[in-house]
Amino acid sequence: ACSSKYVLSQMHPMWQGPLAVPGGDRQSPIDIVVRKSVLDTQLKPLVTDYDPKTCQQIWNNGYSFLVEYDDTSDKSTLKGGPLQDKFRLCQFHFHWGENNAWGSEHTLDRRLFPAELHLVHWNSDKYSLFEEAVMEENGLAVLGVFLKVGKRHEGLQKLVDALPAIRHKDSVVEFTRFDPACLLPTNTDDYWTYHGSLTTPPLTESVSWIIMKQHIEVSHDQLAVFRSLLFTSAEEEVQKSMVNNFRVQQPLRGRTVRSSFS
Ligand SMILES: NS(=O)(=O)c1ccc(C(=O)NCc2ccc(F)cc2)cc1
Ligand SMILES: [Zn+2]
DSSP: OTTTTOOOTTOOTTOOOOOOOTTOOSOSOOEEOGGGOEEOTTOOOEEEEOOGGGEEEEEEOSSSEEEEEOOSSTTSEEEETTOSSOEEEEEEEEEEOSSTTOOOSSEETTBOOSEEEEEEEEETTTOSSHHHHTTSTTSEEEEEEEEEESSOOHHHHHHHHHGGGGOSTTOEEEOOSOOGGGGSOSOOSOEEEEEEOOSSTTOOSOEEEEEESSOEEEOHHHHHHHHTSBSSOTTOSSOOBOOOOOOOOOOOTTOOOEESOO
């Protein structure tokens, strides 16, 4: 899948560094100023077509935990919305805080959410590998969904139950038949979209971001299990809780955020 070669050597938990990015004028995440977003009537509804049989494994990469999908064929795809091409799902992961006050990467009018889901896809109409697409302007599409604390999310529980097995960095377990569509809000027609970057190194500016207006709810206890994960591997003497794995917000640099709704 797309991120098994996830290189984290240059990254540590509190990585928020001023890592210079060549011509970094479309970095992510950003604050979405709702009243400054521009309605684009050309934006289509999103079309997701995910096959749970392509789910392969769940692992702790030392920054978040990733659920990885077999992206060797167009079995789990995203199209429509702002996208001209078909994009293949390769993984999804989350960002969260040490408490429920913060944790998301994007914000809505500066409003922070306790966590944010990212479903990562790459343009399989134009490229043949994630690693290729990640270097290209139109290479990636990431669906962002805000999480709020409330009722227990039944679909998420299967994933939460697998986390204790991957507490430490670089631990992997088999994880199959998980339909990521269960993590999407009921309304996927209302979203904001803008051109940005990966929010972790190499920060490449190859992402069409699609941020859902409607959040999903997870329980306090489910989020607490996210926080029981560790940044550190089993060998390290000092264990560090995997929390606050989000990047600080980046300047808009004149970009326009479009909305699919008014
Ligand atoms: N938070 S986010 O959704 O913006 C995000 C999504 C994917 C990746 C990733 O795959 N990195 C590893 C990577 C990057 C480039 C490569 F060429 C190979 C692996 C990083 C951040
Ligand atoms: Zn992410």
